[in-house]
Amino acid sequence: MTNRMGMVGVVDLEQASEEPRKRFAEELKSARELHPDKPTQTAVARWARTSKSTISRVESGTGPIPPDLPTALDQIFNTDGLFKGLYEEITAHSFPAIYQRRMTLERNAIAIGEWAQTVVPGLLQTHDYAQAILRKGDPRASEDEIAKAVRLRLARQEVLRSMAPPDVRVVLCESVLRRHLAPRAAMRAQLAALLAHSARPTTSIRVLPLDAEAHLLLDRSASFLTAPNHVTVVCVEAYRTAGIIDDPEHVRAAERAYDDLTGEALSVRRSADLITEQMENLT
Template identity: 60%
Template sequence: MDDETDGTDDPRREFAEECRSARELHNPAPLTQAHLARLVRTSKSTISRVETCQARIPPELPPLLDEVFATDGKFKRLYEAAVAASFPSVYRRRMAMERVAVAIREWSPTLVPGLFQTADYARYLFEGGYPRASAREVSTLVNDRMARKALFDGDMPPDVRVVLCESVLRRHFCPPETMRRQMKALLVAGSRPTVRVQILPLDAPAHLFIDGPVSLITSPKHNVSVCMENHRTAGILDDPDLVRAALRAYDELTGDALSTRESARLITEQMEKLT
């Protein structure tokens, strides 16, 4: 694994230790768990469980800790690393790459990519994909997915390009209102200065990525890796010839896709058809 994906051996434990240390060393006076709980609008038992690694970190807690302790995003970064550590190694590597990426190119023929999913949309996906999962397990999966969106809120968010097959807009596996909110979220994401969303029409020519989702992630050193996924598995390719072929194929996709303005218009039209 290269330097860009290195991290702590146990980011969850580091989060706990940093929380306890910041609380005990707080200036002008140490904070009790009960006092910290009041400041971050949670319970003393939650703080206790977080500091002893007996429960998952509530996703709303890290930014509040950063605010209380003026730690400039440290708890948020540790939380993202802890979430990534809960995934299999190939997904951990992919998520570590996302966090430091300068550019991300996404293609999906079937679903809205995870970085752009709403919580409700993701919940229906997980409930369908993991029918034996408990409500708590599904909720954990959803929270972990939502945590990935933190990369958009940093000081230097990556440039993100997304091409979706038109079928993504027409696939309604969730209630109409959930799909409406998901389409609205796509429009909002596409309005960011660092994000472009394009739709590939159903009658577009065949292409290299036609049978599955692909992400091309550019590192701070401008190295590009190709991440390919299928049923609960993933692979990361770094071979220069394969990367060049993937970049060419992605350029062809963006050329065949509707413009961002036309894409937004199509998303809006599909959204308005949902009742």
């Protein structure tokens, strides 16, 4: 049901199903049994360039799945993307319900627009930067909980490495570059990662100066996800809640605001210069 602000399904965080994780384990066991050589876990581990204990934990459903393992298993067993697809489902189902929908939309998007007001968007975060952000956001979380959250966040970036990555446009508030939310070395590495992302032909990163005019999206960050049918939704987040705006009128208003931001932002080249300058200040 859509409220008068056009926001659908604003919910608190909740646990998600682990069914895809069980299926992954079962399919791996089955693939070994049906393979002509009937390889042992040790053999599969050797072919996949991982450890036997990793394969054992994955098959028992008790350990994390390394991000590069699904693709390796598809190559080993010639399963035409089966394990990669299951891994994407696992990643999506590891998020609360509203985030599951967002992850599905993001994974299938042909275009992604990001307005980041306070932190680097999760889609572009490095491991150490994400770890610092998540730790600050939940200081009582265990190391295992933080590590899992980091893995889930980084897994989202698989969409950028796909054969047909989406077009990505990012507008960062200048404060994102100047706010030291992680140790200096981690901040420098994160800024270097932004430059690497901006070098991709399908990605542009622009910086909105601190003295830019006020705008509709002043009080929150937002993601614009465009599906293959060219329908766009807007994803917004607040403290421990998230929402997906799909009412056409409100989407159009948000898109106009985003276009205004883009018009106010520095050029891609000048933005890269500013990121480089800030990175050098951290040496």
